[in-house]
Amino acid sequence: MTAHDVEPGKVHPGKPVTVDRYTVGARINHWITAASLILLALSGLALFHPSLFFLSGLFGGGQFTRFIHPWIGIVLFFSFFGLFIRFWKANLWKREDGTWLARIRDVLANHEENVPEVGKYNAGQKFVFWAMSVLIVILISSGLVIWDQYFSAYTTVGQQRVALLIHAIAAVAIIGVWIIHAYSALWVRGTIPAMIRGSVTGGWAWRHHRKWLRELVTKPGGRSGSKPAE
Amino acid sequence: MFPPIANPSVTDVTPRFSQKDLVRRSASTVPAPAERLTEVAKLIDVSKCIGCKACQTACIEWNDTHPEVGVNAGVYENPPDLTPDMFTLMRFSEWENPETNNLEWLIRKDGCMHCEDPGCLKACPAPGAIVQYSNGIVDFVHENCIGCGYCIKGCPFNIPRISRVDHTAYKCTLCSDRVAVGQGPACAKACPTQAIVFGTKEQMKQHAEGRITDLKSRGYANAGLYDPPGVGGTHVMYVLHHADQPELYSGLPKEPRISPLVEAWKGITKYAGLTVLGVAAGVGLLHHLVMGPNRVSDTDEENAERLVRSDRHDSA
Numbered sequence: 001m002t003a004h005d006v007e008p009g010k011v012h013p014g015k016p017v018t019v020d021r022y023t024v025g026a027r028i029n030h031w032i033t034a035a036s037l038i039l040l041a042l043s044g045l046a047l048f049h050p051s052l053f054f055l056s057g058l059f060g061g062g063q064f065t066r067f068i069h070p071w072i073g074i075v076l077f078f079s080f081f082g083l084f085i086r087f088w089k090a091n092l093w094k095r096e097d098g099t100w101l102a103r104i105r106d107v108l109a110n111h112e113e114n115v116p117e118v119g120k121y122n123a124g125q126k127f128v129f130w131a132m133s134v135l136i137v138i139l140i141s142s143g144l145v146i147w148d149q150y151f152s153a154y155t156t157v158g159q160q161r162v163a164l165l166i167h168a169i170a171a172v173a174i175i176g177v178w179i180i181h182a183y184s185a186l187w188v189r190g191t192i193p194a195m196i197r198g199s200v201t202g203g204w205a206w207r208h209h210r211k212w213l214r215e216l217v218t219k220p221g222g223r224s225g226s227k228p229a230e
Numbered sequence: 231m232f233p234p235i236a237n238p239s240v241t242d243v244t245p246r247f248s249q250k251d252l253v254r255r256s257a258s259t260v261p262a263p264a265e266r267l268t269e270v271a272k273l274i275d276v277s278k279c280i281g282c283k284a285c286q287t288a289c290i291e292w293n294d295t296h297p298e299v300g301v302n303a304g305v306y307e308n309p310p311d312l313t314p315d316m317f318t319l320m321r322f323s324e325w326e327n328p329e330t331n332n333l334e335w336l337i338r339k340d341g342c343m344h345c346e347d348p349g350c351l352k353a354c355p356a357p358g359a360i361v362q363y364s365n366g367i368v369d370f371v372h373e374n375c376i377g378c379g380y381c382i383k384g385c386p387f388n389i390p391r392i393s394r395v396d397h398t399a400y401k402c403t404l405c406s407d408r409v410a411v412g413q414g415p416a417c418a419k420a421c422p423t424q425a426i427v428f429g430t431k432e433q434m435k436q437h438a439e440g441r442i443t444d445l446k447s448r449g450y451a452n453a454g455l456y457d458p459p460g461v462g463g464t465h466v467m468y469v470l471h472h473a474d475q476p477e478l479y480s481g482l483p484k485e486p487r488i489s490p491l492v493e494a495w496k497g498i499t500k501y502a503g504l505t506v507l508g509v510a511a512g513v514g515l516l517h518h519l520v521m522g523p524n525r526v527s528d529t530d531e532e533n534a535e536r537l538v539r540s541d542r543h544d545s546a
Binding site: 149 | 257258355356357374375376377378379380382383385388392394397489491492494495499500502503504506507510511514517518521522523524525526527528530531532533534535537538539
């Protein structure tokens, strides 16, 4: 198994070809993480800027927002940890990623034909993956320091002030990364079905992750329905 | 001697200040009050304090708090620290004056300083949970408090405490309810030596001057008033015999100010953060409008089909 195929991928011939991209487990894991991140952003923004305090109404008021935010953070941490275990290998940096990144203008200008063929993830997706990983570690550790109800006794007020500032900056950064993630998924049509139904069309894989598609096709057992009688 | 606070009258008194006298309201803005009240202040003359804790008792009684019965921790402080049920605390320190070789017992009544520039209020995310009246009193409004503890991080004096019972923050109110009807704070009323006095800020400064002159005449050359400018002055002030070394008094900060970390968090981070996110979302929208979606073409699908087919022939 190469590093690009850590998630089982099967190519189903047909018109169009379909390619399995995410298992049911990976998809459930992803959407728990996604829901947690969105709820965290909404409840966190409510406490971040007075003009957004109204968002606390979504959680049943300020007291409940303050109570639930750190618990959702715990869910996110463990849920994302699951994603990390699933995807970290496929997100290791490859030589073609540098070239891809250097030609990011072509990507954004819908000229993907000018960039190298990439594996399961391109450099942009890898950036999102690693940025999320690092920021979530920063957010959970600074978050525990400012979780007043349970952990206020273990740190000084001075340390808590540092944690508050780090938490706020990291939160802004992760929401920014999330915007990149969500926008890319919307912009590159055919991506969202990968995370909902688990599969993409062959054309999508050819266009955006050709190296991955080639590996799947040549991999023994990578194709389904390869009975000689067919 | 400062004239003691008169006993209250038995007739009903209309409160002298209310919501219309707010000058600051946490996480929200208030219209400037039509007229400003005279600024009030509590003056604590540590040189007159005998450490009797009558102020603590009066505070408990007036605010109807029920501090837990504690244990003897081997120190004079009781309880050992401020709690959600103990808004004021006598702190005791023993200091050997290197100039005189005298052991000095420095007792300071700790509690909210009612800063002119309150760090708690600046840090508070809940609209209206912390308010400041034009007379200088900084008060917590418990029905608006969400219990996050940001006020603790904002406070340069480490005063607010979060109750584990109702999850809201507590501190000295400067007896705003008593002051509203022309009374002084309960602690001042109870103090047997008039170490605590209450009046307008101007009166208190004048009174302090007399006390400082007296202390200087008794050999305390560095006697002075503690009204730190870093927080815009306070509405609880101290007369200290060693005003040059306020740290001697159980760590009273020498130059208190709202932490730059809190200022950065509630200032630049708040505005820059939302701007960055707004711009990111805007750029995405613009990109989509200009470039349109990145769609898979029929050629891509055909290429994929060809790839899958050719491989099948190769391996067959």
